[in-house]
Amino acid sequence: MANSTPGMPTPHPALKRLDHLVGTWTMTGNLIGSDEETITGTATYTWLPGGFFLVQEVEIDFAGMVNVRSHELIGYDPETDTFPSTVYSNMAPEPLPYRWTVREDGFSISVTHGVLDATYTGTFSADGTSMSGGWRPNPGADETVNISYDVRGTRA
Structure with a gap:
């Protein structure tokens, strides 16, 4: 992940x-x-060359209501020890700001922008082959917009 060119940032x-x-x-x-499994799709994560940003590409069929497609760039903020990101989606006319917190055993993702006000909390399996968690509206958020759901990922 590190760039070894002399004088270049790492x-x-x-x-x-x-x-x-x-x-x-x-x-x-x-x-x-x-209990009906109505959310299906894929999420792919790759490093941009240089290793400063992680790219997430998502394709999700959300309960038959909408096919979500998004492109997310995730970086790092040393002042807050968090990972701010920007999501570009077919569901919003402008980029959306998210913030990740990542630990060894799990992570959270939050968004507070306009009517969006929710947090995902998830964990990784011990062997790293799966993750699970759920999105929940933050206190006081509009629950008709910030829908509660659980999602699991299995490494393909």
Whole structure:
């Protein structure tokens, strides 16, 4: 991941925490209150050359209501020890700001922008082959926009 050209910047070591995600994941999930698996798709994570940003490409069929397609760039902010990102999606007319917190055993992703106000909390399996968690509206958020659902990923 590091760039070895003399005088060139190198990625912050904290970015290695994102290595858990690299690869393609088969995603499945369900709306809270339903056991029916109605969320399916893939998420693929790759490093941009140089290793400063992780790219997430998502294709999700969300409960038959919409096919979500997005492109996300995830970086690192050493002042907050978090991973800010920008999501470009077919669901929004402008890029959306997200913020990731990544630990050895799990991660959270939050968005607070306009009516979007939710947080995903998830964990990685011990062997790194799966992840699971769920999106929940933050306190006071509009639950008709910030829908609660669980999603699981299995490394493809």
